[in-house]
Amino acid sequence: MPELPEVEVTRQGLIPLLKKTIIRVDVRNYSLRWPIDNNLENILKGQEILNLQRRAKYILAKFTNGTLIIHLGMSGHLCIMPLSSKVKKHDHVDFIFGNDGQLLRYTDPRRFGSILWTKNNPMDHKLLCKLGPEPLNQKFNDEYLYRILRGRQQYIKSLIMDSSIVVGIGNIYASEALFYAGIKPQRRANRLSKKEILILVKYIKEVINNAIKKGGSTMSDFFDVNGENGYFQNEHKVYGREGLSCFTCKSIIKQKRIGQRSSFFCRECQK
DNA sequence: CTGTAGACCTGGAGGC
């Protein structure tokens, strides 16, 4: 489900919970991608969220004694709801806030997500310490990407989805950014010109920025923390549009499996 | 080092 824009929209939606005290945590299922700390209930009881950050697709909730590292995997989401909300099958964790009878619920049918606790700097965590730059950071620029891609023979789409190169770009936004940049997903990275890389960087930033502004892409199950859907899916130019005609040139959008993932592109607009 | 295939898990869609 969530790529960087959806995770960022989720983070922003959690800001009203800052400085509110957790009075209880209910973990109904500890087995996510990695097991939840079996002492999480005690660790967080009486604590308040001091700060909410995002790194790649991880939401980092800082407490006085450590940080909660949350990843939504493919199907996870967080929702702020009333205490009385009925528990459904895949509602694995509730964080219950005292002040106004609200709870934050983590739901994740496929359980590829994770909720990890660390007392240390989360940036030093095994899962975060090897991540590449944020796409919206100026460290992610054409010179950087050109240097990294030189000598790499893999498909360009696979490499912009590689989190050690640049974080946050998943299967939807990789296809979309490559469409805007006019580059076929199956081009070999080392065959891109400097100019193409400049354009690609520009559109990666633009697509991600626009998606955040539109509240992310709601495919089947992404909703923000208040249950509202995003609107960026209405602006997808190629993702999920196989067999339909290109908005730009009217030729038929193609679908092809590249590096184990479905990829969408226009043969005419992308070279 | 680079690249690839499999693994984790559930549910929905489509074919028969």
Next chain:
DNA sequence: TGCCTCCAGGTCTACA
């Protein structure tokens, strides 16, 4: 209706 296969927004791990 049921069963089967394939597919899905991620990314770690093992292996060539």
